[in-house]
Amino acid sequence: MKYTNKLLLTIIIWTFTLLTTLGQNVSLLQKQHQKLLANQTRITERIDWSLIKKYENKSELFELELFELNWDNKKLNPYTIEPNIGEKIDIRNYVNPVHTNVVNSSYGYRSKFGRQHYGVDLKASTGDTIYAAFSGKIRLTNFDRGGYGFYVVIRHENKLETLYGHLSRFLVKENQYVNEGDAIGLAGNSGRSTGPHLHFEFRYNGKCINPEHLINFETHTPLIGFYIYQNDHTITRKHIASNRTVRKHKKRK
Template identity: 50%
Template sequence: MTSRIFTLLCSCLSIGLLASAQVPNYTVGKQVERKQESKTPPPADTSTAIAEVAKLMADNDGFLKNNKKLADYTKAINKSMGFGTASEEDLQYPSIDLYGEQSWHNNAVNPFIGSLKAEVPDSFMVDLSQFVYPLDELKRVNSRYGYRRRFRRMHYGIDISVRVGDTIRAAFDGKVRMVDFDRRGYGHYVVVRHTNGLETLYAHNSRVLIKENQIVRAGDPIALGGSTGRSTGPHLHFETRYLGQAINPDHLIDFNTGVPKCEEYLCLASKYNGGNGRGAINRASHRASSSGVQMYRIRQGDTLSTIAKRHGTSVNKLCSLNNISSRTTLRVGRSIRVR
């Protein structure tokens, strides 16, 4: 009897995973209106989620009618068991369904060049929750994203002050697509494609520590700060790109605190100009602080208890918000939701 229940649970979880993997078909260039689904948040703890799965299994009609709920419970179980991070297969082929195979090359920062065009979905949600600040300590932003009248050109990223030799770290999990040197521009630079759909660029480094096609995890050292290329002093030029097109990093990250401004960022086809690198996604819609979400960057010596006390909440609430347990190991530089 016990083995039969275990088998049924495994089958149920498999079906749930298949259900959660389904994605809608997108029409390029056309915004699709979707009805707002009522969502019941899945249980934060594994035992409750498994109990809910078993309850749905016991009711055949309920099982079929609640396929979406079953998928949510399955995701909660996977995340609480540590399966929420990017798999080795995802890292080996990051965002391949979005970018396609032909865009993986080291010929240009924008992977969609010449006759190669991006197939842009009507909307794409970028997960920012795993962001790690690219330096070991918060530094002053010297120059923001935007058009520079003085130089009559666009500045596609932000410039963060560094010392020569400072460690530069990967912002998200991903794989290195380009390592190159541009004497009149980026100097020694790195482009990493991530599993969340973004590519990030790190420029003016004194030395690059990784190689092309190397897998990196968020927070891994990838370069040392410098002032190579067209640079007037040591700084990190940091860019965030979606299908080759620049997004203002300030729309994604609060560089005063080093944490994401939102958990998820919505990129819309209506804001995409073809990925030619001459423009940018000026302001894609996003779920920001207006929803009450507040993030905190984990520091050396932090525990769930100290974080909870600092923000006037409880450890149980933090665990529920982040789908973690009280025994989860906190990684310095990662972000955690506190509201």
């Protein structure tokens, strides 16, 4: 009898242990499953509808692309994409950055200095107000000791960027929005400059364009309503030698 009791007790203990372990495992699996289900929130709840709503408006999406992609407050040319040949650029709302109407020096290769001049030099005196050519957002307010001096770069809605060099003072801050004709700085003689003037550049996707292909600086008006981008920046010494139509202004009295 003693042996039978012992055997029965062992069987009962084993059975109890087995059932308990099984039960624990099952409840653990159930808990894990419930947790998984809880984490599977419906897909509609995961979408940020406020964000979608915000950019449903096409103009806001456009602004996001224009003022956030390739946006940099340090680099002069932050573009990593090639310019789009044939891009139609609306320049109808142009405002001249200076009150004067004299081009001291044109765009193109300067044989005297052996380098390319990437903009036009417009007559200006130190302290003259400099105006934004188009509406847009200030991308750079930088200092370039050996070149532009204090300069401002604005990115515009028409996809152009304009650069204003040799300033004596900034009147705007980076990432600020401006309208065409807003005062952005004061003219000066900072950087590599032989006298007070405004160095003025047009850029499209980081590539310089001859401003005199777009603007009549005597009348302060655009030459055309829409400018079609044609790779104008490729004017070099060779181009000037073979193409005498590239204008070279002398300072007028």
